[in-house]
Amino acid sequence: MDLYEHQARQLFQDHGIPVPRAEVTRSPKEAREIARRLGGRAVVKAQVKTGGRGKAGGVRLVADPAAAELTARQMLGTAINGHRVRTLMLAEPVDIAEEFYVSYVLDRASGGFLAIACAQGGVDIEEVAAHHPQAVARIPVDRAEGVTSAKAGEIASAAGLPPRTADVLVRLWQVLVAEDALLVEVNPLVRTAQGHVLALDGKVTLDDNARFRQARWGDEDTEQRDPLETEAAARGLHYVKLDGEVGIIGNGAGLVMSTLDVVAGCGARPADFLDIGGGASAEVMADALSVVLADPAVRSVLVNVFGGITACDTVADGILAAVDRVRPTKPLVVRLDGNNAARGRAILDARAHPLVEQAATMDGAARRAAELAHTA
Numbered sequence: 454m455d456l457y458e459h460q461a462r463q464l465f466q467d468h469g470i471p472v473p474r475a476e477v478t479r480s481p482k483e484a485r486e487i488a489r490r491l492g493g494r495a496v497v498k499a500q501v502k503t504g505g506r507g508k509a510g511g512v513r514l515v516a517d518p519a520a521a522e523l524t525a526r527q528m529l530g531t532a533i534n535g536h537r538v539r540t541l542m543l544a545e546p547v548d549i550a551e552e553f554y555v556s557y558v559l560d561r562a563s564g565g566f567l568a569i570a571c572a573q574g575g576v577d578i579e580e581v582a583a584h585h586p587q588a589v590a591r592i593p594v595d596r597a598e599g600v601t602s603a604k605a606g607e608i609a610s611a612a613g614l615p616p617r618t619a620d621v622l623v624r625l626w627q628v629l630v631a632e633d634a635l636l637v638e639v640n641p642l643v644r645t646a647q648g649h650v651l652a653l654d655g656k657v658t659l660d661d662n663a664r665f666r667q668a669r670w671g672d673e674d675t676e677q678r679d680p681l682e683t684e685a686a687a688r689g690l691h692y693v694k695l696d697g698e699v700g701i702i703g704n705g706a707g708l709v710m711s712t713l714d715v716v717a718g719c720g721a722r723p724a725d726f727l728d729i730g731g732g733a734s735a736e737v738m739a740d741a742l743s744v745v746l747a748d749p750a751v752r753s754v755l756v757n758v759f760g761g762i763t764a765c766d767t768v769a770d771g772i773l774a775a776v777d778r779v780r781p782t783k784p785l786v787v788r789l790d791g792n793n794a795a796r797g798r799a800i801l802d803a804r805a806h807p808l809v810e811q812a813a814t815m816d817g818a819a820r821r822a823a824e825l826a827h828t829a
Contacts, residue, residue, distance in 0.1 A: 454658065454659045454661055454664070455502045455656070455657070455658050455659075456656075456657045456658070456659065457500045457501075457502065457540070458498065458500055458542060458654060458655060458656070459475065459477045459500055459540075459542045460657070461637075461655035461656055461657040462475065462542075462652070462655050464628050464632055464655075464657060465624075465625075465628065465639075465652050465655055468624045468625075468627050468628045468631070469624050470621055470624045470625065470628070470639075470652050471621075471649065471650060471651050471652065472651060472652050472653075472655075473544050473545040473546075473547055473651055473653065474491060474544070474545040475491075475542050475543060475544035475545065476490070476491075476542070476543055477500070477540060477541070477542050477543075478525070478540070478541055478543065479529065479539060479540050479541070480525070481522045481523075481525040481526040481529065482522060484497065484521045484522050484524070484525035484541060484543055485518040485519065485521055485522035485525075486518070487521070487543045488515065488517070488518040488520075488521035488522075488543055489518045491543060491544075491545045492545065493516070493517050493518060494514070494515065494516055494517070494546050495514075495515055495521050495543045495544065495545065495546065496512065496513070496514050496515075496543065496544045496545075496546055497512070497513050497514075497515055497521060497524045497525060497528065497541055497542075497543055498511065498512050498541065498542045498543070498544060499511035499512070499528050499531075499533055499538040499540075499541060500538070500539075500540040500541060500542055501533050501534075501536035501537075501538055502536060503533060503534040503535070503536045504534075505533070505534060506533055509533045509534065510528075510533075511528065511533045511538070513528075514546060521543060525541055528541060529541065544653075547643065547645050547651060547653070548645050548646040548647070549641075549643045549644075549645060549646070549653075550643070550644050550645060550646045551572075551615075551643060551644040552573070552574040552575045552641035552642070552643050553570070553571065553572055553573075553574040553612075553614050553618065553641060553642045553643070553644075554569070554570060554571040554573070554574035554575075554589075554638075554639070554640045554641065554642070555568075555569070555570045555574075555608075555612075555614070555618070555621070555622060555625065555638070555639050555640075555642050556568070556569045556570070556625075556636065556637060556638035556639065556640070556656075557569075557594065557600075557625060557626060557629050557634075557636070557637050558635070558636045558638075559635045559636065560593070563593065565593055565594065565595070565596055566593075566594045566596060566629070567591050567592065567593060567594065568590075568591070568592040568593075568594050568600070568608045568622070569589060569590070569591055569592075570589070570590045570592075570608055570609070570611070570612035570614060570622075571588055571589045571590065571612055572588070572612055572613040572614055573585075573588055574640050574641035574642060574643075575640070575641050588613075589612075590608065590611035590612035590613075592604075592607065592608050592611055594626070599626055599630065600622060600623050600625075600626035601623070602619060602623060604622075605619035605620070605622035605623045605626075606619050608622055609622060615644060615650075617644075617650055618642065618650055620650075621639070621642060621650055621652070625637050625639065628657070632657065632659060632667065633659055633660045633663030633666055633667055634657050634658060634659055634660065635658045635659070635660050636656065636657065636658040637655075637656070637657050638655065638656040638657075639652045639653075639654065639655050640654055640656070641653050641654065681694060681725070681744055681747060681748055682694055684744055684747075685727065685741075685744045688737075688740045688744070689737075690727055690728075690729070690737070690740060690741055690744065691727065691728040691730070692725065692726070692727045692744055692745075693725060693726055693727075694724075694725045694748070695722070695723045695724055695725050695726065696722065696724070696750070697721065697722025697723045697724045697750070698721060698722060698724050698750060698751065698752040698753070698826040698827075699716050699721045699722065699723055699724055699751070699752070699753055699754070699755055699822050699823060699826050700723075700724050700725050700726075700727075700745035700746070700748060700751040700753070700754040700755070700783075701713060701716065701723050701724075701725070701726040701727070701745075701754075701755050701757070702726070702727045702729060702738075702741050702742065702745060702754065702755070702756045702757070702758075703726070703727075703728060703729070703756075703757045703758060704728065704729050704730060704731060704758050704759065704761075704763045704768075705728065705730070705731065705759070706728055708757060708758075708759055709726050709727075709728050709757075711815070712726075712755065712757045712815065712819065713726060715815055715816060715819040716755065716819045716822065716823060718819070719819045719820045719822075719823035720823055720827075721819075721822065721823035721826050721827065724748055724750045724751045724752075725745060725748055725750075725751070727741050727744060727745055729741050729758075729763070730763075731761065731762035731763055734767060734771070735767055735768075735770040735771035735774055736771070736774070737771065738767070738768050738770075738771020738772060738774070738775065739771045739772075739774040739775040739778055740775075741771075741775075742754070742756075742771070742772065742775035742776075742779065742781075742785075743775055743778060743779050746775075746779050746781050746783060747779075751783055752783060752825065752826040752827075753783060753784050753785070753786065753822045753823075753825035753826040754781075754783060754784070754785045754786070754822070755785075755786050755788075755818055755819060755822040756768070756772065756785060756786070756787045756788070757788050757815055757818060757819075758787075758788070758789055758790070758791075759790050759791045760789065760790065760791030760792030760793055760794055760797070761791055761792055762792075763792070764792045764793040764797075765789040765790070765791060765792060765793045765794040765796065765797030765798075766793040766796040766797040766800055767793075767797075768789060768797055769787075769789065769796075769797035769798070769800040769801050770800065772785070772787060772801065772809065773800070773801070773804055773806070776806055776808070776809065781808055782808075783808070784808050784809075784810070784825045785808055785809045785810070786810055786811070786812055786818045786821045786822040786825065787801060787809060787810070787811050787812070787818070788811070788812045788813070788814065788815055788817070788818035789801075789811070798811055
C-alpha cells in the first residue's frame, strides 16, 4: 500500500525527521486560511499516488492566501497521470541551498534492503541515475544490524551527503522497521540556507501482508485505485493495470512476469496482468477474465497457464464459463501446459468458440496475441 505524501510526512514527523509546517485540505476556502496560517506564501501540492507531479503542474508556489484559494480551485478535480486530485497539502516554503535523495528499499534479489542515496536530489533524480549512475550510492543494509550511526555515516560518505544528514538516515530506517515498509524515500532531503536539514517530500510503501499491524491506515488507498484493481481485490485477485493493449492472465508471479517480457519482445505492450495463483477454480478463472476483458484498452487477451496445483482442464472450464458470462468481443489466445493440459485443450477444441484460439508454446501464444492486438 502506497501512502499519500502527507501521510508519509506524518510518519517522518512521528519519528523525529524534521519537515516544514503543512496542513491538508479538500476545500479552496480552507486553502486560503491555511496559507494565512503559514505566513501567506505556501507550496500547494496535489496529493496523488503517482510520480511527476511537479512537471504536471501538481506542485505550485503561491504568493498569498488569495492565490492559494485560486490554485486550489484549479487543482482540485483535475487528473495527474490518471489520478484524480481530491486532496491538497499546503506547506511552508523553505529557502533551499542543496537537494539530496535518500531511500531504503527492499532488494528482492538479495532478500535484504538497500540504502540508495545521491547528493543530487529533486525532480531529475531519474536522469541522474540513468546518465550518471556513479553518483548514486547503493549500500546493502544488514536487516539484523539495521542502520546505526556508523552505518548512516558510511551511507552519507558514499553518496557525498553532509555528515549532518546521518541522523535523518538513522530515523528513516526506524520508519521502515516500525511501520512495516518496503520502501521509504525522501526526495528531496534539503539543506536550507539557514543550515537546517528537512524532508520536503516523502514516499512510503507499506507491506500489505502487515496490514493487521498497521490498521490505522484503513482503506485510504481505494479512492485512488484503478476501478478494475478495486474490483479484482474484492474478488481476491492480484491485478495490476498497465498502459498497453494485451491483457495477460497467468498462474504464478514468475510465469506472469516472464509472459510480460515475451509479449513486449513481440512488439506489443501489456495492458494489464492478473495472477490467478495456484489451485484456481473455474470460478476464479471466470472472474479473472471478466476483470481483464472489462478494460477498454485490451485488444487481445493471453492466458498462459502451466498446470501444477492448478489443473488445465479446470482453467479451460473457467475460460468457457467466462465467455458465456461476459460475451467478449476481443480475441483470447490460450496456452495450456502441465497438469491435465491435453484434457484442457480438448475442452476448448470441443467448444470451438470463434474468439478463443490455442497456441502450443508461450512464445507462439505471445506472438499471436500481439498480432491480434495490432489488427483489432
